[in-house]
Amino acid sequence: MKTLRIQLNEIKHARKVRRLEHILTKRKGISEVSVSTSGIVQLKWDVDQTSQDEIIKSIQEVGYAIQKVKGTPEDVKTDDDHQMSSRLLFLGENTELYFAVISGIFWLLGLIISFIPQIADLVATILFIVGALFGGFFTFITAGKDVLRGKFEIDFLMLFAAVGAALLEKWGEAALLLFLFSLGHALEHYAMNRARKSIAALSKLAPPVALLKHEGTLTEVPIEQLKIGDIIVVKPNSKIAADGVVIEGTSPVDQASITGESMPVDKRPCPDWQDKTIDALLPEYRVFAGTINGSGVLEIKVLKHAKDSTLSRLITLVKEAETQKSPTQHLTDKFEKYYVPLVLVLVILLMFAFLVLDETFQQSFYRAMSVLIAASPCALAISTPSAVLAGIARAARQGVLIKGGRPLEDLGGLKAIAFDKTGTLTQGRPMLTSVIPFGAVQKTHLLKTAVAVEALSDHPLAAAIVDGGTKELNDVPIPKAINLKALTARGVQAEVDGTTVHIGNRRLFEEWTGEKVPQEINEKMAALESRGQTAMIVGQNKRYLGIIAVMDVARKEARATLATLKDMGIKRMVMLTGDHQKVADAIADDLGITDPMGSLLPEDKVHAIEALKKQLGNVAMVGDGVNDAPAMAKSTVGIAMGAAGSDVALETADIALMADKLDNLPFVIGLSRKAKQIIQQNLTISLGMVAILVPLTIIGSIAIGPAVVGHEGSTLLVVLNALRLLKYEV
Structure with missing residues (x-):
């Protein structure tokens, strides 16, 4: 199996996304097709059963122009069918909206004139027909293409219902149906385009x-x-x-x-x-x-x-993210698969209701058309994709990459979050944290001596001492050290102003002085080490100057972020680190970590995530996306910190926080919960409207007009509801 990624011209409606997915899935040798409204097609195909050229031809036959195929530098020529479709938009991208408005104007004029007795009914009928022609123009083109491929999609069903109403001489209702259906189409495109433009704006940044x-x-x-x-x-x-x-x-x-x-x-x-x-x-x-x-x-x-910049990678990954369906989307797709055929069977049965009921064929046919409109699952189909698209767009604007609907939904249901320590909860590099002079020694003298010696060393701890000490000393002159010697497993030795200086552990000073380290120094070192600091003794000519200590300190935003997460209901916050358990415990006490786990190898982190998933269910892993990749892969949602500039982090994570900050974690969890809430609202609206309209149309309580208003109104309502995510703030 091979994976193929194809960039098409923009797909305006989510229902066309489903249509293209359905067509490609049915083709021999193709599996796991995902299509986004921005025109990204991702699929897996079997090289023994089909070829890349045949796949491209299949897409072009449907009427889409292929801009790029991943792995080929050249663009593929657009086909005549797409060029014809493009010429139809002679009033710009809002041509369909203008046609819908014109259709509505003619329908309204026809309705007004129908109430004026002095004017012949023929005038109103002509106005209704003109309105229906404008309203049905794009619907007819789409339905025609579907029929030529042997498919009967929602556009055909709506057109069929309108023609049926016209045959029954219900010209006003036929015009109303096509007006509202085309208006719903156009407004759905306009509203969804707002979310897409938030993503497309990224392309214009460079x-x-x-x-x-x-x-x-x-x-x-x-x-x-x-x-x-x-x-x-x-x-x-x-x-x-x-x-x-x-x-x-x-x-x-x-x-x-x-x-x-x-x-x-x-x-x-x-x-x-x-x-x-x-x-x-x-x-x-x-x-x-x-x-x-x-x-x-x-x-x-x-x-x-x-082409490889962080911005380019971000644009590509955001577009690919649109193709990844959420669990709810998979569920609604399965529901539609069985629901639509059942609706068609019901409509056919209702068309022949006159055989068992005391009514005419015209009445049965009219009722069947009303049910067909009421039961069409347009709102259901768009309810989840619209929310996912808006959520991904809003996150991208905040510097957060969410790779599809699954992590967007899963994140809101987290029971626990596991953090890597180094570089995630901490700065990722040691800093000078303590300077404790001994006896009558001045702090300035202790610092000057330590900085002079460590300036000669290339050890990471030495850099921390030099940087921190220089800042604290400000403009105080620092003496020059010479003859640095590294003393294995003990420390360093150098000469400063003709004296011998040692910096290192207890063993070094016991060997150098031939005596035990003074109890006061030993106790102070032990206290520092119990808090996770690396403590070193500084001595000059066998005289103890004091202690200096360094530590990988917590990020300044870490404590507040973890407190916010706790307030959001995430009770278990786990820290995974290879450091000693004492260090882990000290940092956990400082930050509010509930479960510090120290002395872990990379494979131990994986086992820890597996155990947490069994115990709690949904668990996220937050790390840098490199050495934490195995644990992130095992978690429900892998979250990479500081992903900007790091291809590994961008590829590994389900969610990438582009900035090297924890602050965005509460934002993205809150966005996920809001997205789930909106998806549930949309499903309630769409299914609720069907549950109300279908029984009412079956018993004949409402006609085609109200059914159309309810049907198209619910479709537009779920899209507008989803777009509220674009305005989401913590």
Whole structure:
């Protein structure tokens, strides 16, 4: 089996999505077809039973132009059928809406004139016929294509009902049916288009050209021509053209379009940019295509081609996400599969009701047409896809990528969330946390001595001491150290101002002094270590100066985020880490983690997730998407932190938080719950309307007119209800 991804021209209606899915699924050798209204087709096909060319031909025969096929760089020619359809939209993309309005005007005029006795009935009939022609124009084209393929979809059924009403000389009702059906079609397209435009807006974020710097001169080139390693210049208040690393200049950059961050992020040159990949860069050095530069001029080394930029990947993944159906969508699809044939059988039986009831064929036929309209599942079909599309669009605007309807629904039902510790709940890098002088030693002297020695070391803990110590010392002069020696499993030794300085653990100082570490220092070190800090002793010429400690500290937003999640009803918050259990316990106490699990290997994290799922049901795993990938795959919903710039994180997760912040977690869980609520409301509206209209039309209490109003009204109502997700706020 192979997977194929095809980009079509936009599909205007969800019912056409179902039609294309149905056609492709029936083709030999094709399975697991998913189609989105934005025109993304994803399918699996058996190379022994069909070919890519045959699949493309099948799609073109239906009337869709193929823009791109994944794996082939060239575009595929559009077919004559699509070109003909495009020419029909001679008044722009809202042609169908204009036709519906014209249809409504003629129907209304006909209705008014029918109440004026002085004017012949023929005038009203002509107006109704003209209204029906405008209202049925696009319905006739769609239904005609369906019939030629041997399919009888909802457009055909509505057209059939309208023709039936006309044959019974109910011209007013026929015109009303086609007017409201075409209006519902057009408004559904318009409303759904609003959600799609939120996603399509992403495509317009990247500038078309960039300023390429070469041998001191600037040249304007299309972004597609940029190569990895090129240097581009970004002027103030202009868009950044490529993913890369800042090598010159400082400036705040608005990254809201990619990460959803509300405040600009200060960017500065990376000191060792020559050897860096974009995944390894700190946020202050890394920039993304489509973000907006602030007041300074930046020089950027390009690290990704335009087609591989974070923005391009985000656009592609969001469009693909639209094709992934939610559990509710699968359920409604199965329901429709059996429901529609039952409706057709019922309608046929009702057409022959005159054989057993005291009524004419015309009366039986009229009742059957009314039932056909009332029972059509248009609102049911659109209720879930519209909510999923709006939810995905709203999340994308916040800097959150949700890969389809399943994670969107599943997230709202979480019972527990498991977090990786390093880089998720914590900063992911050590920081200087404690400086404790011993005896009469001044804190400044302790810090100066430690920074001088550690400045010679390339150890990650040394960098934390130098950075933190330098900031705390401010402008205090730091002496120069020489002759650094690494002492395996103990610490380091160097010379400062003619004295010998040691920094390390208890073993180092016991060997150096030949005596036990003083009890006061030992107790203070033990207290620091019990809180998860890595403590080191600093000594000079066999004199104890004091203790310095470093730790991977919690993110500043972590505590508040976990408290918010607890308020939202998520009672079990689990931390999975390879660190010692003491460290895990200390961080858990600080943040409010309910279940700290330390000393875990990667496979232990997988087992922990499996156990939580058995115990609680739905469990999410939050990590960085790289070393946490196995555990994320086992969870109900895998959530990647800081996915911007990381292809691995984007590919691994069900949900990707583009910014390296936990803040968006409560937002996306709240959005999921709101989406589930709206889907349930939509199902109630759609099924409730059918449950009311069908019995009333069967017993003849309402005619075609009210049935049409109820049918089209419920369809439009569920779409508008779904669009409320676009305005969702925590």
